[in-house]
Amino acid sequence: MISRRGCLPALAVGLGLFGTRLVHAGAQVEEPLADSVRTALSSAIANAAPPIPDFPTTEARLAYLRWLGAMSPKLARRKVDWQERKEFLQTVWYESKRAGLDPGLVLGLVQVESAFRKYAVSVVGARGYMQVMPFWSRLIGDGDAGRLFHMQTNLRFGCVILRHYLDRERGNLYLALGRYNGSRGQPQYPNAVFGAAKQWAFDDPGPPKHAEAIRGGS
Known part of the structure; x- marks a missing residue:
């Protein structure tokens, strides 16, 4: 049975593109x-491959670029600089896919956990975008909790940890998110993440019809 001692009251964040959102500081047990x-x-943590997506086909690369083009405007008010925004989204895509997770879900989790603040710290010490607890650095990392403020490191830890919880819960995302928050079985946190993830859902429309016509006529 998981203790709920680490659970925190929700903290309100400001109004903006995402509306009023409750932030539940990460408190993995x-x-x-x-x-x-x-x-x-x-x-899984130690594999230091760079966060550059690798695409088996041109269409796969174009699908990623369509996703990037759809996500970037949504994030622009949180990350004004295009290069920073691109690197963040590229890393989210890479680490999500690497862990077998939906990038929209991971973006929703980041929104709920840190409101996209790189240096966010909860009152129980959870750090960074995905609010990773420092003990994970000791358990599966090099022991340097300060590295959890590094973008790729934080996103990699967060995605690997969520994948671990998802495997433990045999694919039950609701329970896995509860474990991630330290509130397994309680609806507030999973529902908050699911709600936020809807804003980052991407229904790929595919290539433009004129491109299909060109290919078909060649």
Whole structure:
């Protein structure tokens, strides 16, 4: 049974593009990990491949660019600089796909956890975009909790941890999100993330029809 001691009252954030949003500071509960699990998680964190998406086909690359083009305007008021915004979205895409997660879900989680603030710190010490608890650096990282403020490191830890919880819950995202927040079985946090994720959902319309006509006529 997971303790709810780490759960925090919701903190209101300002009005803006996303409307009024409640932020639940991340409070993952430290639990014993089997050696095999610890090794697997450590390996997932240690793989330092750069966050540059690799596409098997041109169409896959174009699909990513359509996603990037759709997400960028939504994030512009939070990250004004285009290069910073692009690097953030590219890293979210890369780390989400690497962990087998939906990028829209991860963006929704970041919105709820930190309101896209890189240096956010909760009163229980959770850090960065995905509000990762420092003990994870000791369990599966190099012990340097300060690195959790590094964009890719934070997003990688957050995605790997959520994937771990999702595997533990046999694919039940509702319960996995509860574990991520330290409030397993309670509806408030999963519902907040699901609600935020709707704003980042992407229904790819596919290539322009004229492009299909050109290919079909060639």
